[in-house]
Amino acid sequence: MSNFSTYLTVHIMNFPKRSSLFVAMMAASLLFAASCNKDDDPTELSAEAESFLTEILDIMEANSINRDKIDWTVFREKVFAKAIGAKSIEDTYIAVEEALTLLGDNHSSYRKSGGAGTIFVGQLSCEGQNNTLPTIPDNIGYVKVNFFSGGSADGAALSFARAIQLQIKTQDSEDNIGWIVDVRNNGGGNMWPMIAGIGPILGEGVAGYFVYPDGSEESWGYQAGASTLNGNAVTTLTEPYELMNDNPKVAVLLNNGIASSGEIVAISFIGRENTKSFGEATCGLSTSNTAYQISDDSLLILTTAYQADRNKNVFGVPIEPDDPVSSEASINRAIAWLQGE
Numbered sequence: 015m016s017n018f019s020t021y022l023t024v025h026i027m028n029f030p031k032r033s034s035l036f037v038a039m040m041a042a043s044l045l046f047a048a049s050c051n052k053d054d055d056p057t058e059l060s061a062e063a064e065s066f067l068t069e070i071l072d073i074m075e076a077n078s079i080n081r082d083k084i085d086w087t088v089f090r091e092k093v094f095a096k097a098i099g100a101k102s103i104e105d106t107y108i109a110v111e112e113a114l115t116l117l118g119d120n121h122s123s124y125r126k127s128g129g130a131g132t133i134f135v136g137q138l139s140c141e142g143q144n145n146t147l148p149t150i151p152d153n154i155g156y157v158k159v160n161f162f163s164g165g166s167a168d169g170a171a172l173s174f175a176r177a178i179q180l181q182i183k184t185q186d187s188e189d190n191i192g193w194i195v196d197v198r199n200n201g202g203g204n205m206w207p208m209i210a211g212i213g214p215i216l217g218e219g220v221a222g223y224f225v226y227p228d229g230s231e232e233s234w235g236y237q238a239g240a241s242t243l244n245g246n247a248v249t250t251l252t253e254p255y256e257l258m259n260d261n262p263k264v265a266v267l268l269n270n271g272i273a274s275s276g277e278i279v280a281i282s283f284i285g286r287e288n289t290k291s292f293g294e295a296t297c298g299l300s301t302s303n304t305a306y307q308i309s310d311d312s313l314l315i316l317t318t319a320y321q322a323d324r325n326k327n328v329f330g331v332p333i334e335p336d337d338p339v340s341s342e343a344s345i346n347r348a349i350a351w352l353q354g355e
Contacts, residue, residue: 056099063100067093067109070124070314073306079119079317082227089116103127103310111135119317121274121299127312140297142199142271145342154352155185155193159212159279163203166248171207175241178211179255186255192263192352195283198293198341202274209234209241209282210249214257215264221282224302224319225328232319234278265348266291268333269341273297277321280333284323290351291335293344300329 059067071093075086093116097109110124114135123134150156159178164170182193193215200208209221213236220235232244239254240247266283268291277300283289300321306314322328339347 058099059094059097060101063097063102063106066103066308066310067097067100067106069308070110071113073314074113074117074316077304077306077316077318078117078122079227079301079319080117084116089113092116107133117317119301121301121303121317123315125313125315127308127310136299138273138298140201140271140273140299142269142294143341144199145345148346148349150194150345150349151353153187153189153191154349155182155190155215156196157181157185157193157212157215158196159200159208159276161199161201161203161276162207164207166204166206167250171204171249172251175207175211175249175251178208179214179251182214182257183255186258188258190259190262192265192288194265194267194345194348194352195279196267196345197272197276197279198267198269198344199271200273200276200279201271202276202299205234205275205278206241206243206249208275208279209236210239210251212236212279212282213239213241214255215262216282217261217286220324221286222278222284222324223322223326225322225326226319231322231326234282261288263288263352265289265352267341267344267348268293268296268335269344270294270297270332272333273299274301274303277329277333278302281321281323281329284327284333285325290337290348291333292337292339292348292351293335293341294338295332295334298330298332300331300333 071090075081093109093113096112097106100106111133114122114124114133120136120138123132125132157178162174195212195215216236218237220233222234224232235242240250242248264283266280268280272280277296280296301317302319302321303315304318306316308314320328320330337347
């Protein structure tokens, strides 16, 4: 019996019988007050806050790329400790930030409901220089693959992919000796329009894999004008361009500003014949994310898989160029290699 209950019992027993109604009323009043004080406990989470955090942590535990490396009992204790007193979903954001930090993948994030902002705790520095382009010989094609943020099959995605293929079409010729694919400063976004756009130079077939902690795999690549996932079209161009010369020589330019889906583009060329990369190591976010919609219409962008090349070499680390050189000097080195020097 609690001290509070003992206090009530002792004093009720000592009241005269004629005061029994008064005693009963006092007891009820005190019990009601105790109940109210419990509900107003500043350290207690509301049901809404607790349910929200539990939902996010359940998704993390089931799907995180580091799920087998984490003590989830300790993980949850640390996260809920940050949420003490949370009464609303907004009050839990400091706990969500703690969870993202404890995941340790440097790539997961949380997008608040209604576009109210993003929580991201990545510790890696991904900074690339904006380099000037030298004069490129007429018999060498140059294609820039920028980042893309948007859907996979909507108008913006198709326009993005088509613009890359237009770069290719306008520079292609019978006497072309090779191509420069410039991925520098591609910070990521949606990979599928990027792969669809660069497909004519990349070539058809599997270009890489997503590898999950349980060893399962999914392939990505290019086929018949479309980027593909496990052979199924994702971003499709109805009138894709075809190169005049198949299997061209390709120089890929890298730097530290390449991350996430940009690294997927770089990895897609690893293991391809007649290909060599130049420049600096990429950022090192060569892992892949899956978006999970939360019950309040927010999104948990969770890192769930490693990126791997067509030969199933797994990354998750910076991609090192074949020919390390400064970002500024990389294009001249690429031109020399394409010319056979």
